[in-house]
Amino acid sequence: MVKIGVLGLQGAVREHVRSIEAAQGEAIVVKKKEQLAEIDGLILPGGESTTMRRLINQYGFLEPLQQFGQAGKPIFGTCAGLILLAKEIVGQPAAHLGLMDIKVERNAFGRQRESFEAILPIKDIADDFEAVFIRAPYIVEVGPNVEVLATDQDRIVAAREGHYLCSAFHPELTDDYRLTAYFVKMVEESQKHLAS
C-alpha cells in the first residue's frame, strides 16, 4: 500500500486522511519535515493559504516541500493547496511552492458564490463528481504541459501536470472518493517509475 501524507499544519487534514483510507492508501499526517522521507505522495489540504504559508516557513517546510516535488514525488493540492502549488498568484508578488505551471486567482468566485456545490465531469475520472467549493480559487491560465481536467462555467477548476494534481474544490468533504483514488493511482504509478 502506498503511503500518502497530508500536510498537517492547518486546514481540512482529517477529512483527507479518511478519503485516502477509503481509496486504499495508507495515510500519514505530516507535521515535521523529516516525515517527508517516509511518504510516497503528499496532499496539500484546503484551509487558508496565507496561514499555511506562515506555518510552512515557521516549521522549515518550504525547501523540503519543493525538493519533494522536484524529486518526482506526486503532490495533490486542494483549494488552498492549489494556491500553494501554483507558479503564479494574481495580485501577489511571489508564489509559495511555485511547482505547478498554473496561474491562480484567490477567492475567485466572489461573495455571491462564496461556497457552493456543482456536479462536474472530471476527465478520465467521473461524469458526475460532486464538487464542493469554499472561498475557492480558480485557475486563470495553464502552461503547455498542463492538462485541464475540469471546468465550472468556463473556469478551470482541476488540472494535472505530470505528477502534480490540483483541484479548486474539496474532494475530501463528500463520500465520493474517485478523485482521491485517482491520486492514489498516480502515486502507485510513480512508485513503479521511481523504482525502475
Ligand SMILES: NC(=O)CC[C@H](N)C(=O)O
Ligand atoms: N477552502 C479553501 O481552501 C479556501 C482557500 C482560501 N480562500 C485561500 O486563499 O487560501
